[in-house]
Amino acid sequence: MSMDDLPNHGQGLKLSARPQPAGALSTVFTLAWRAMLKIKHVPFQLFDVTVTPIMFTLLFTYMFGGALAGSPEVYIQFLLPGILVQTIIFITVYTGVGVNSDIQKGLFDRFRSLPMWQPSPILGALAGDLFRYSVASLLIIGLGLILGFRPAAGMFGVLLAFGLVLVFSFAVSWIWIIFGMMVKTPESVMTTSFLFLMPLTFASNIFVEPKTMPSWLQVFVHINPVSHLTNASRGLMHGTDVSADIVWTLAASAVIVGISAPIAMHMYRKER
């Protein structure tokens, strides 16, 4: 039945027959469009992803620079590839926060009752988050260049490092999606995730070389995937051989996605 052969009742409430269901790619794209619209309507959402990176970069460069490396200009060569890693990993939490608020507001109920490819809302949200990660990365790298960061491998190396950080952040986001579906409020997603993020990013080689740390901490720092990602990021930006760290990071990302994505999708399909 087409819309036209239905009588026009009162307010003109015409009901049309359902079109062919949308393809998976199309629904993911549409939901990514929704994520962009949210940023457009609530630009404050970008506040965290812009102010935090700027603050972290300035703070750590000038606070530790002189003490650790003699001058901020020397230190930023070491710090910037790492602060990029830390900042982006921190803002992956917003993926979980977004999922949680969509659930609380009943939006996922509507999505789940629509005849579409079920993972679309989650992948659409992730696509929107990748945009945020890119904005934050661009700011950090731009600010770094102003402050005197000179990547030996040039912009191509920086791009490769950025790509690797995105891959790892995409993987970590899945963990927060699980959190987002488990806890009751967006605030608890934040609080719980920081319990993990603080040790993961600070007990790493982002700020200092681990050789002065106690041996038990060194053990943790060496197995911490964040350290491998930081090494890889540094190497790619400065043109040293870090293929082992790159492989390590990609493998860690694959393992994280391999475990958390199926759990997240299972939880998404089941009741809450």
Place this chain on the structure above:
Amino acid sequence: MSLAIETERLSKTFGEKRALDELNLTIRSGSVYGLLGPNGAGKTTAIRVLSTLLEPSGGRATVLGLDVVRDASAVRQKISLTGQYASVDEDLTGQENLVLVSRLLGMSWSEARTRAAELLGAFGLSDAKSKQVRTFSGGMRRRIDIAASLVTRPEILFLDEPTTGLDPRSRNQVWDLVRQIAAEGTTVLLTTQYLEEADRLAERMAVVDHGRVIAEGTSHELKSSIGGNALRFQLANPAQREEARALVSRVVGDTVLPNTDPTAISVTVSGASVAAEVLNALSNARIQLTDFSLGAPSLDDVFFTLTGRPPEQSASDKEVLP
């Protein structure tokens, strides 16, 4: 007669709690059907199972002959759900929300924009199309939410407490919408705590309590199932209430239902002559009345008789005046 919904001993437990306890429903296509019950009776759980959001713990449910677990994605092709909370994105505008749902249902961008504009017009929301939903009033939110469920024609529309929290004017608007949707041939299953709502909209209804159907039928059938007529009267002096209740109970030979209004008493009587006896007895005992009426029992009376509890929200009590 084709069936829109059929459940057979449908059960759902959350830990210890039995939200649905062998719920049996048979709902014909092309009607408005009401699920009536107090908070926590299992109405929302039933809707969530039927709209494939929850898997049942036991029993089975079919929607248009399709099993809600095995054929979940085929069921989703035929239904729309408007949940208890406005399930639209508050950050987006009304128009963007409708375009979003239209796109997710498979329309092209231009079809989606056309459809969104049509729906905004039909729901009286054209003026607010560029406003974020978070700035909408309660009634507007409900309308945009229902509009999002009508982007394409669902064979079954689930409405979970569509008018809870709405002012009377918005409630009337939603009622008109439900009638129009039903007139277009969509089966509507609505849950409500308001007996008046079920009475006005639903051809048939099930009274649900503790996850079970405790009564089923048309509003008329439910009312006549408790038998007799309802005699209601208002006392001039509330202090005489107990005396009046005792007297009325003696004349009728049945207990008098309690009432939240301290001056009101209502009782089920078998006929007009018994009603006359009651009034006569009250007059002889010098108990003055300000008002009385004899009429069909309201759904409130039905609900009370069936559950032993007054309903959460009282429907209007203006039935029939003699």
